[in-house]
Amino acid sequence: MPETYKVHCTCAAVELTITGAPIVHAHCHCMDCRELLNLPYCPVAAWSASQVVVSRGAKSLVEYQHPKLGMRRAFCPRCGEVLYNTNAMGWRVVSQLLLAKCNRGVLPAELAPDKHFFYEQRVVDVHDHLPKYLRGSSGPLFEPD
Ligand SMILES: [Zn+2]
Numbered sequence: 001m002p003e004t005y006k007v008h009c010t011c012a013a014v015e016l017t018i019t020g021a022p023i024v025h026a027h028c029h030c031m032d033c034r035e036l037l038n039l040p041y042c043p044v045a046a047w048s049a050s051q052v053v054v055s056r057g058a059k060s061l062v063e064y065q066h067p068k069l070g071m072r073r074a075f076c077p078r079c080g081e082v083l084y085n086t087n088a089m090g091w092r093v094v095s096q097l098l099l100a101k102c103n104r105g106v107l108p109a110e111l112a113p114d115k116h117f118f119y120e121q122r123v124v125d126v127h128d129h130l131p132k133y134l135r136g137s138s139g140p141l142f143e144p145d
């Protein structure tokens with residue numbers, strides 16, 4: 001049985017049903033995530049679009065294409081909560097905090113961040129033991145001085 005995750009916005013008008021393993025579960029430092037979520041970097045999990053189904057409130061979900069960024073924000077117009085962002089690859093990027101909130105406050109262990117990516121674009125340094133990929137989630141790694 002593949003894992004299934006249910007997440008909903010604060011007012012519960014919109015619910016997602018997410019099935020299967022994410023493509024990536026990591027801290028994302030890319031400018032797009034930062035701008036859309038207003039955070040210095042974002043613990044996220046990303047799935048392909050077909051794995052993330054809007055199981056309630058699909059009609060009310062609003063998608064907003066940022067004019068400059070390669071990202072589209074999908075949010076609930078009632079409570080304003082972002083359910084996911086769609087990136088340039090078509091992945092649906094979900095905040096790990098939202099995943100935790102909807103799982104009795106605990107992030108499912110298999111979704112815990114295992115790396116940093118787009119670390120080259122960072123606005124804050126992070127000192128931890130996780131690998132720090134400079135661009136995507138593979139390729140060259142950050143080497144501390
Ligand atoms: Zn809502």
Ligand SMILES: [Zn+2]
Nearest residue numbers: 028029030033
């Ligand atoms: Zn990002």
